[in-house]
Amino acid sequence: MAGPITIVTLTTDFGTASPYVAAMKGVLLGVNPGMQLVDLSHHIPPQDVRHTAFFLAAALPYFPPTALHIVVVDPGVGTKRAILYVEVGGCRLLVPDNGCWTALSDAGSPPLVIRLDEARFWRAEVSNTFHGRDIFAPVAGHLSLGVDPQLLGPVITDWTHLPQSTPLRADKSITGEIIFVDHFGNLISNIPATMTADLPPDRRVSLASIGVQRWVRTYGETEAGALIALFSSAGTLEIAEVQGNAARRLGVGVGTEVVVSWD
Amino acid sequence: MAGPITIVTLTTDFGTASPYVAAMKGVLLGVNPGMQLVDLSHHIPPQDVRHTAFFLAAALPYFPPTALHIVVVDPGVGTKRAILYVEVGGCRLLVPDNGCWTALSDAGSPPLVIRLDEARFWRAEVSNTFHGRDIFAPVAGHLSLGVDPQLLGPVITDWTHLPQSTPLRADKSITGEIIFVDHFGNLISNIPATMTADLPPDRRVSLASIGVQRWVRTYGETEAGALIALFSSAGTLEIAEVQGNAARRLGVGVGTEVVVSWD
Amino acid sequence: MAGPITIVTLTTDFGTASPYVAAMKGVLLGVNPGMQLVDLSHHIPPQDVRHTAFFLAAALPYFPPTALHIVVVDPGVGTKRAILYVEVGGCRLLVPDNGCWTALSDAGSPPLVIRLDEARFWRAEVSNTFHGRDIFAPVAGHLSLGVDPQLLGPVITDWTHLPQSTPLRADKSITGEIIFVDHFGNLISNIPATMTADLPPDRRVSLASIGVQRWVRTYGETEAGALIALFSSAGTLEIAEVQGNAARRLGVGVGTEVVVSWD
Numbered sequence: 148m149a150g151p152i153t154i155v156t157l158t159t160d161f162g163t164a165s166p167y168v169a170a171m172k173g174v175l176l177g178v179n180p181g182m183q184l185v186d187l188s189h190h191i192p193p194q195d196v197r198h199t200a201f202f203l204a205a206a207l208p209y210f211p212p213t214a215l216h217i218v219v220v221d222p223g224v225g226t227k228r229a230i231l232y233v234e235v236g237g238c239r240l241l242v243p244d245n246g247c248w249t250a251l252s253d254a255g256s257p258p259l260v261i262r263l264d265e266a267r268f269w270r271a272e273v274s275n276t277f278h279g280r281d282i283f284a285p286v287a288g289h290l291s292l293g294v295d296p297q298l299l300g301p302v303i304t305d306w307t308h309l310p311q312s313t314p315l316r317a318d319k320s321i322t323g324e325i326i327f328v329d330h331f332g333n334l335i336s337n338i339p340a341t342m343t344a345d346l347p348p349d350r351r352v353s354l355a356s357i358g359v360q361r362w363v364r365t366y367g368e369t370e371a372g373a374l375i376a377l378f379s380s381a382g383t384l385e386i387a388e389v390q391g392n393a394a395r396r397l398g399v400g401v402g403t404e405v406v407v408s409w410d
Numbered sequence: 411m412a413g414p415i416t417i418v419t420l421t422t423d424f425g426t427a428s429p430y431v432a433a434m435k436g437v438l439l440g441v442n443p444g445m446q447l448v449d450l451s452h453h454i455p456p457q458d459v460r461h462t463a464f465f466l467a468a469a470l471p472y473f474p475p476t477a478l479h480i481v482v483v484d485p486g487v488g489t490k491r492a493i494l495y496v497e498v499g500g501c502r503l504l505v506p507d508n509g510c511w512t513a514l515s516d517a518g519s520p521p522l523v524i525r526l527d528e529a530r531f532w533r534a535e536v537s538n539t540f541h542g543r544d545i546f547a548p549v550a551g552h553l554s555l556g557v558d559p560q561l562l563g564p565v566i567t568d569w570t571h572l573p574q575s576t577p578l579r580a581d582k583s584i585t586g587e588i589i590f591v592d593h594f595g596n597l598i599s600n601i602p603a604t605m606t607a608d609l610p611p612d613r614r615v616s617l618a619s620i621g622v623q624r625w626v627r628t629y630g631e632t633e634a635g636a637l638i639a640l641f642s643s644a645g646t647l648e649i650a651e652v653q654g655n656a657a658r659r660l661g662v663g664v665g666t667e668v669v670v671s672w673d
Numbered sequence: 674m675a676g677p678i679t680i681v682t683l684t685t686d687f688g689t690a691s692p693y694v695a696a697m698k699g700v701l702l703g704v705n706p707g708m709q710l711v712d713l714s715h716h717i718p719p720q721d722v723r724h725t726a727f728f729l730a731a732a733l734p735y736f737p738p739t740a741l742h743i744v745v746v747d748p749g750v751g752t753k754r755a756i757l758y759v760e761v762g763g764c765r766l767l768v769p770d771n772g773c774w775t776a777l778s779d780a781g782s783p784p785l786v787i788r789l790d791e792a793r794f795w796r797a798e799v800s801n802t803f804h805g806r807d808i809f810a811p812v813a814g815h816l817s818l819g820v821d822p823q824l825l826g827p828v829i830t831d832w833t834h835l836p837q838s839t840p841l842r843a844d845k846s847i848t849g850e851i852i853f854v855d856h857f858g859n860l861i862s863n864i865p866a867t868m869t870a871d872l873p874p875d876r877r878v879s880l881a882s883i884g885v886q887r888w889v890r891t892y893g894e895t896e897a898g899a900l901i902a903l904f905s906s907a908g909t910l911e912i913a914e915v916q917g918n919a920a921r922r923l924g925v926g927v928g929t930e931v932v933v934s935w936d
Contacts, residue, residue, distance in 0.1 A: 154439060158432070162716070162856030164724075166731035167906075169684075169713040173735025176680060176711070180737050184711060185439070185447060187432040190425070193857055194916055198427075205429035209436025209543065211443050222916055225891025275891035277906030280735065330425030331456055365488025365538035380430075380540030390457055390485055417702060421695075448702070448710060450695040453688070461690075468692035472699025472806070474706050593688030594719055628751025628801035643693075643803030653720055653748055 152239065152291045154183045154214040158202065159279065160191040161219070167277065171219075171284045174270065178288025187216070194222040196245050197401070200309050201327045204250040205381050207238045215290055216240045217283050218247055225275035230282055231306065232296050234259040241283050246309030264300030314338045320408040323384070325354075328400050332392030336405045338384040343407060350409040352376040354386050355399050366390070415502065415554045417446045417477040421465065422542065423454040424482070430540065434547045437533065441551025450479070457485040459508050460664070463572050464590045467513040468644050470501045478553055480546050481505045488538035493545055494569065495559050497522040504546050509572030527563030577601045583671040586647070588617075591663050595655030599668045601647040606670060613672040615639040617649050618662050629653070678765070678817045680709045680740040684728065685805065686717040687745070693803065697745075697810045700796065704814025713742070720748040722771050723927070726835050727853045730776040731907050733764045741816055742766045743809050744773055751801035756808055757832065758822050760785040767809050772835030790826030840864045846934040849910070851880075854926050858918030862931045864910040869933060876935040878902040880912050881925050892916070
C-alpha cells in the first residue's frame with residue numbers, strides 16, 4: 148500500500164477532560180503541522196479491547212487509504228507488548244499488539260505487520276505510561292511526512308489475535324450473543340444477516356429468555372417503546388427499543404445470549 | 411446561494427463511544443479528502459428534535475456560507491420521512507424532514523428546500539437504519555466537490571414545521587417557558603429581551619413558583635449560589651445559579667413555566 | 674515570538690450538548706475559513722480554573738509555535754476581569770485573567786502579556802455572558818490572519834497568579850497532595866520525580882493514611898486491582914489502581930494528602 152498519508156485519525160479511551168489527547172495532538176502537529184487530524188473517539192470504555200475491535204471494524208473500512216488510524220486503548224503500556232504498524236484490508240493503523248485490529252483482517256490478502264523498533268522516530272524521552280504521546284504520535288507524524296513504514300522496524304508474522312465469538316446453528320435455532328451496546332442502548336449481536344436469510348417467516352428472537360415483540364426493517368416502523376429485532380447497520384441482528392434504551396430496560400449487555408428459533 | 415462548500419459540520423445524537431460518527435467521517439473523507447470536517451456536537455440528547463432546533467438556531471448563523479451543516483438527529487430513519495437539502499438565512503443544511511431547522515427560517519427570504527431523491531449520489535447499498543453514513547455523508551461529499559444541489563432531487567414547498575412556543579403578555583405579567591437547559595444547568599426561556607424592554611424596574615421573575623433573587627447583567631456580578639435572572643447570549647431571559655447548576659438545584663427543565671410580573 | 678498562526682485550539686468547560694462551542698467555531702471560521710481548528714477539551718469541569726491549569730501545563734508545551742490556544746473557562750465573564758493575549762514558554766494563548774496559564778511560565782524568559790482592549794477586533798455586539806463567541810473567537814480569527822498582537826491592547830506586567838502547592842520535605846518524609854484526577858481515576862500528585870531520586874528503596878507511599886502496595890514502573894507490571902505508585906507521564910508521583918479506578922475505589926480526589934516516607 149503506497150501513497151501519501153494526509154489524514155491522521157485518533158481512537159482512544161482517554162476521555163477529553165484529561166490532557167492526554169491534547170498532548171498527542173500537540174506532538175502530531177509539532178512533527179507535521181499540515182496533517183488533517185480527525186477525532187474518531189476518545190470515549191472507548193477504559194481498557195476495553197473488544198469494544199475497540201468492534202468500533203474499528205465498523206468504521207475504518209469507510210475511510211480512504213490516505214488515512215492513518217492511531218488507536219491507543221492500551222492496558223499493556225510500558226510492558227513488553229509491541230506497538231505495530233499494520234496494513235490490512237486497505238486500512239493503515241498504529242496499534243498496540245492486543246488484537247484490537249484483527250477483526251479487520253478477514254478481507255482477502257494477508258496483513259502487513261511491522262513492529263515499531265526504531266527509536267529514532269520516537270520522542271527523545273519515552274515515558275513508561277504514555278506511549279500515545281511518546282511513540283504513536285511522533286511515528287504517525289513521520290509517516291505522514293513520507294517516511295517508509297519499512298524503516299520503523301521488522302516485518303513480523305506473529306501477533307495477538309482477538310478471539311471472535313461465532314454463532315451456532317442448530318436444527319431449529321441459531322444461538323449467538325450480544326457483542327456491542329451502542330450509544331442508544333441498542334444491542335448488537337454476532338448473528339449475521341446472511342445466516343438468517345433462509346429462515347421461515349415465523350422465526351422468533353429472544354434475549355436472555357425475554358421475547359422480542361417484532362422483527363422489523365427499521366426503528367420508525369413501530370410505536371415508541373416496542374422491543375424489536377432488526378438488522379443493524381453493521382449487518383448483524385440487533386435488538387432495540389423504539390425511541391428507548393433496550394440495554395437499560397432489559398438490564399443486559401455484552402455477552403448476553405441471543406437465540407433465533409423457529410418451528 | 412452559490413459559492414463553494416469547503417467546510418462540512420456534523421451535529422448528531424450518536425455519542426462518540428459508538429462507531430457511527432467515525433463511519434460518517436470515513437465516507438465524507440472518502441468522497442472528498444480535502445474537505446474541512448468540523449464537529450459541532452455528537453451529544454444531542456437521543457432523538458431530541460427540539461434540543462436540536464435550539465442548538466442549530468444558536469450556532470449556525472455564526473458560520474460562513476462556505477459551510478454545509480449535516481444534522482442527523484433522526485428518529486424516523488428508514489421510514490418514508492424525507493431527507494432535505496435546505497438553504498435558509500445564509501446557511502446550508504442536510505437534515506431529516508423533522509422540523510429541526512425551521513427555527514432558522516425567520517430571517518427574510520423564503521428557504522430553498524430540495525428533497526433528496528437521486529440515489530446516484532448515495533452509497534450503493536443503503537441500510538435501513540443508518541442514513542447518516544449511507545445518504546447524508548456521500549451527498550455532503552458530492553456537494554463539497556461542486557455538485558449542484560438542484561441535481562439532488564426536486565424543489566419542494568411543503569415540509570415539517572416544528573411548532574415554536576410563544577410567551578404571552580398580560581396586563582401585569584409575561585408568561586413563557588424554559589426551552590433549553592445548557593451544560594451549566596442554566597435555564598433558557600423563550601422570553602426575548604425585546605419583550606421586557608419597557609418593564610418597570612421592580613419586575614420580578616419566578617419559575618415554577620420559585621422566586622428568583624436578582625436580575626443582573628452577568629453571572630460574576632453576584633455571590634456564588636445566588637439564583638439570578640439575566641439575558642442569555644441567545645437574547646432571551648435565562649435563570650441561573652452563580653457557579654452552580656440551577657436545573658439540578660431546582661429540579662426543573664424544559665417546559666417549566668417562567669413568569670415575569672410587576673405591579 | 675513572530676511567525677504565522679495556522680492552528681487554533683479550543684479548551685472550554687462548555688460541554689458539547691450546548692451550542693456554545695459550535696457558535697465559537699462559526700465565528701472563528703467566519704473570520705478565517707482557512708484556519709485549522711483543533712479541539713483540546715470541552716469537558717473541563719465547570720469553572721474549574723485549577724483543572725484547566727494542570728491541563729494546559731500538561732498539553733500545550735507539545736504544540737508547535739504556529740498554534741494559538743483559546744481557553745474559555747471563565748467564571749468571571751462579563752465582570753471587569755481582563756482577557757489576555759499571552760506568549761509564554763513558546764506558547765501563544767488567549768485566556769481570561771484568572772491564572773489558568775501561569776503554571777506554564779516557569780520556563781525561562783518572562784511572558785509577554787497584552788490586555789485585550791481594542792474593540793475593533795471584537796464582534797460588533799458583545800454580550801455580557803459569552804465572550805468566547807464575542808471576543809475570544811474574533812480576536813483569534815484576526816491573529817490567524819496576521820494581525821499584530823500589539824494592536825490588541827496594552828502590554829501589562831501585572832496579572833492573576835494561580836498559587837501552586839509545593840510538597841514539603843522533612844527528615845524522613847515528603848508530604849504533597851493530589852492535584853489532578855484523570856479519566857482513569859489515576860491520582861496525580863505534586864511530588865516531582867526529581868524530589869524522590871535519592872530516596873532509599875524501602876520508601877513507602879500513603880494516601881489519606883491508605884498504604885500503597887507497590888512502587889512500579891508502569892501499570893501492566895502488576896496484577897489487575899493492585900494499588901500502585903508510579904511516575905506519571907507529567908513527571909510526578911501518581912497513585913493508580915491497575916485496570917481500575919483509584920479515585921472511585923478510595924473515594925479521594927484533588928487535595929488529598931500524599932506522604933512518601935522511609936526509615
